[in-house]
Amino acid sequence: MxxxxxxxxxxxxxxxxxxxxxxxxxxxxxxxxxxxxxxxxxxxxxxxxxxxxxxxxxxxxxxxxxxxGAGNGSTPAPTRAAWAPTPPTPRRDSRPLARSYGHPGGLSRQRYLDLVREWAGRGVTLDDPYDPALVRSAPRDIRHVLADALAEEATARSLATLGIAYTVWHDVATDAAGPGEPPKLDHIVLGPTGLFMIQSEDWGGPVGIRRGELTGEVLGGERPMRALALRAKAIGRAARVKPTALLIVVPDDHAEEPLQLGGTVRGAVVALVRRSRLASAVREGLPGSAHLGGTEVMEVRSRLQAVVRFA
Missing domain, CATH: 1.10.287.110 (DnaJ domain)
Structure with missing residues (x-):
């Protein structure tokens, strides 16, 4: 699979x-x-x-x-769809998690369900919209929406491990999205190492970063970092805060290095990050990115809480 x-x-x-x-x-x-x-x-x-x-x-x-839909010839077909939402699993440790708000991947999953049902046609009942055979046969733009939902959920699981010093907001509504783009910012992370605005992406192939923008054949002309900067600017203006870092997170095998810096945009350090490197990158802070004092973190949190709406 x-x-x-x-x-x-x-x-x-x-x-x-x-x-x-x-x-x-x-x-x-x-x-x-x-x-x-x-x-x-x-x-x-x-x-x-x-x-x-x-x-x-x-x-x-x-x-x-x-x-x-099975993964290989020696295993039986799965009892549930490979990409269906997974229920939360019981925690095995007592370490405090980051405070999280919102529903990561929720809007992307809803968009996928709407698109795949529209593609299947009116009057067609989809017993399982996540059936692997159905997903594989869907157009690429529909599969991309589902891939992004999975990427957002995976990022949320990683960010949850940051600990009580961090606050995370998922699926934050913004009016700065371009035509055809979801009207949201995937994740905002606030803690002592800075204020991070984050997008989780999966284009199905490798990407890099150069002069503040992502590069790669799979992008098809997209300018993801520019789009992220516009969303971050809109939220920052509403809350009267300035992000210290803009991150785009991709699957590990889609980036040559765990962490690639791309300069700054309006004072915020921009970077392409492998998913497995995300939590440590946030905990450590990015090179050249400003850290925040305890009082400043509380003030920024209050301002964000006052304006954040969820998509």
Missing amino acids: PDSPLSDSPYEVLGVPADADAAALRIAYRRALRLTHPDTGGDPARFNAVQIAWELVGTPEARAAFDR
């Missing part, structure tokens, strides 16, 4: 339609091996992806299991 709704399916990796017969699948696999083999100048990552794809759909048993 792909890790993200935007991940290529095994059929896409092999370059065949999902209904290709066994012979066509085998031919495509052998061709993909030749093209991607490192010994002939191929990309090792793509070569590995081809082998994994074959493991998932290379035998009738594995293919049937994959098409049902």
